[in-house]
């Protein structure tokens with residue numbers, strides 16, 4: 001652990017009580033044969049009602065671990081150790097800490113007010129139940145519907161996610177559906193109890209580009225209609241530019257920068273964010289009014305992410321940072337508020353300001 005670990009960042013929202021979810025100083029570590037690894041450290045962000053926060057970062061940066069920690073879905077065998085807070089405003093207005101609540105209470109929230117969809121629906125759909133039975137089961141459990149009302153609800157949900165011939169599909173098994181249809185079923189299942197927060201972990205990555213666009217458009221429409229908030233995990237900044245309201249950039253288990261999407265694309269502050277945006281084709285940047293965006297070539301950031309087993313003593317990005325200086329290697333910079341809904345973890349700004 002680094003010197004910063006003892007001083008965690010408080011929830012980062014500037015208007016207390018306005019957010020649907022306020023995460024503060026969330027850290028998750030796992031026991032492995034080679035020792036305990038810190039997969040996520042001091043993660044803080046806020047999601048407002050009806051808004052989408054995109055969590056972006058390279059593979060292994062801790063996006064999925066953050067989502068699974070919020071849902072309380074780590075396998076028991078992983079011996080996950082979690083600290084921090086995640087204040088969630090329930091439908092009845094009560095503010096509860098997702099990380100501190102008893103498992104039974106959490107189970108009642110999951111699939112109800114709090115739902116999640118994954119990249120590969122086959123891992124979460126039950127292969128031996130029809131898609132209708134799966135949606136109906138959730139409606140019976142959480143909405144206390146009787147059998148026939150729940151079955152009718154399942155069909156309506158399939159219609160809502162624009163599955164053609166829903167009356168017939170409701171009686172089919174997951175393996176009878178295409179990848180895009182299965183992802184729609186996952187969304188129907190997640191939406192069955194009208195969640196107020198949906199966590200979507202790379203929900204379209206496994207699909208081809210046309211189907212991806214359809215699914216993203218569908219999710220955008222459902223969000224508008226229901227007013228739910230969304231945590232959208234992705235490594236695709238083009239998707240962020242088009243669909244998210246706010247964005248938090250993760251690097252090696254930590255948030256390095258967060259902002260409203262337009263602000264981040266127009267004025268990226270962290271050298272890592274600048275590197276990521278340089279990798280983005282001009283069209284997505286222009287959509288967000290990014291300064292000086294042209295038809296850029298895709299550029300990869302040189303170097304590799306440090307191993308979570310052996311993190312560097314200071315800023316984890318320092319070994320790859322073009323503007324690093326000696327102070328960057330002495331202590332992990334803190335995530336600091338630098339404006340309305342803007343956070344930055346970098347000492348460069350203090351030095352150059």
Ligand SMILES: Nc1ncnc2c1ncn2[C@@H]1O[C@H](COP(=O)(O)OP(=O)(O)OP(=O)(O)O)[C@@H](O)[C@H]1O
Nearest residue numbers: 030032039058059060061062063064065066078308
């Ligand atoms: N159960 C576990 N036990 C040990 N290490 C884990 C466990 N789950 C995740 N990790 C490690 O935590 C780190 C973060 O993983 P995570 O899956 O959150 O990354 P990610 O940003 O979601 O990547 P991707 O985009 O590839 O899904 C990685 O180094 C991963 O190997």
